[in-house]
Amino acid sequence: MNENIAKNTGIAGLLKNEKYKDFIPSIVIMIVLIIGGNLLNPGFASINNLCNILARASILAVACIGQAFVMISGNAGIDMSIGAMMSLTALIGPMVSKGTNEGLVVAIIVFMVLGFVIGAINGLCIQFLKIPSLVMTLAMSVVISGLTLGLTRGQPIMTIPKALLNLGMPVLGRIRGMTIVAAVIVVIMILFLKKTNFGRSLYIVGSNRNAAKLAGLRVNLIVVGAYGISLMMAALAGLMLVGYVGSAQLNMGDEYTLLSVASVVIGGIKLTGGKGSLIGGVLGAMVLFLLTSILVALGMPSGVRQLIQGVVLLMIVLANSREAKLRA
């Protein structure tokens, strides 16, 4: 026992420790990006700028919690409807709240329930009708976007509640209110995943469906729950997004589908399921936004930015998402 502890201390131990191994690529990339960004564009590493990046990353961090839940549930689970759900909440949320802070509470509850219900429909179709996760959630995202377009009639008119707009303001030193809200949500969800029956069962369900079934876990219920939580988190992220941006654009949340997949993958969660943690996803979110802001600061056109993001993502996937060799 003592030997084990001795082995796992120090930097060499940290590198070998299974628990932290997945975080190391993201942390190393983050440090490289911050130093590199400051060299290319002095002032990049200023506290104010970093806090701004952190605020944007915290929206993605909340969105990718849901993606992480779905991916951990395994069976090639992926949720492509997160972005559409975020757009829906971001555009309709302020309309429901009627611009008042009391209305905001109503809107939060309504949209969390709505998100859970739509997500549960995804989960039910995937579990019981055996529709591939990718196809089901993609199709659902079209339905949700269509609903958004229909309800806003293409011209969202809104007054955003003050409390929501204040999320983008500095609260603690330079740290934005949004970052603190996101941190609270992330901590709650980590505890939910680690300490409750549901969370622990989710890992078992993800690593081996049959074993979980034989062990008496209610696999269907847990998977449906994971998809429900995914869109519930997307609803929260959508409200944060509209608070940060401060104005409404159609499809404003759509890019978060891809970003959430990317950040979760960078964070070391595998598509095969059963592994990974939320912290990995959060770190991945920060890496992505650091990269994006460096590219923006350098004045790259959006095409080149997308190209570089794609290449970086491909490199990361090449490094940590490889399948086993056929020749055993």
Next chain:
Amino acid sequence: MKDRIKVFIQWPAFASLVLLLLFLVINQILSPGYLNAGFITGFLAANAPSIIVTIGLSVVLISGGMDISLGGLICLINVIYVTLAMKGFGIGVCAAACVLVGVLGGLLNGICVSVFRVTPLLTTFATSYIFGGIALWIMPSPTGSVQMDLLIWYLGFGKGYLAPIIFIVIAIVLWLVVKRTKMGIWIYAVGQNSEKSYVSAVPVNRVKLFSYTFAGLLYGIGGFALTAYCGAGDPLIAQSMTMKVIAACVIGGILLNGGIGDSVGSIFGATFMGLVITTVLSSVNNSFFQSFAQGLIMLIGVVGSVVLSGFIKKFQE
């Protein structure tokens, strides 16, 4: 005779054929006499590209892979065609460039999936950024046009029927030729079970590489057809195509787990998707709810097709 009926019902594409016929009948009841010559030519011209691309994707799916980069790749093909056309190159050079770009893009996907063994979904997810990014880099906003001759030919040749049909026939023939060769059998084998295929001396990596490259070739042809139909360059032209094409394959009876399905069947799926869009456009008056209605019908199509084929399987047992 009875056996033949049984084989027909067991055909993976049977469910989609039923769905398609059902939808045609409903349409006929809702708006009698819509199936006229004008409708058919317009429909063919508009849907030939996605039908060809659907055949390409179905080959990848049958081999057990996945490709969500096709939207980005077709955008890139469109952009390159129009850029070359604006520089004064002829139709032949531009078309060859389309096919070449498609093949190279497919090859990149194939190398990452087979040689480097990255999960197909994540590989093509990353490459979709790369292809889409290059397209946006070359052409930041919609501009340009194709040669006038190409437009006239695509929309007018043989009363407007023939050009799209030629494209579709080329794609089908390519697939049928591959299906008859050893490679065709290997594609199904790898899709069913890659480990068992490996121990049976099937060159699994080569088969995967081939299926992505072949799909890339068909994306090239489809992208060319799409460019001929639209007649202009747009870096985002096909971004929404990915989802439609995947849904078309699923409706067409191709399992995402691989090994089952027929690319010809996926044509029914693609036709169904095309019909849904035209029907909704003509029958839903409130334009803001059109995309909602399209999504809903598509979702019902996917669910219906999967449930129907499951039901047929259960019925036989």
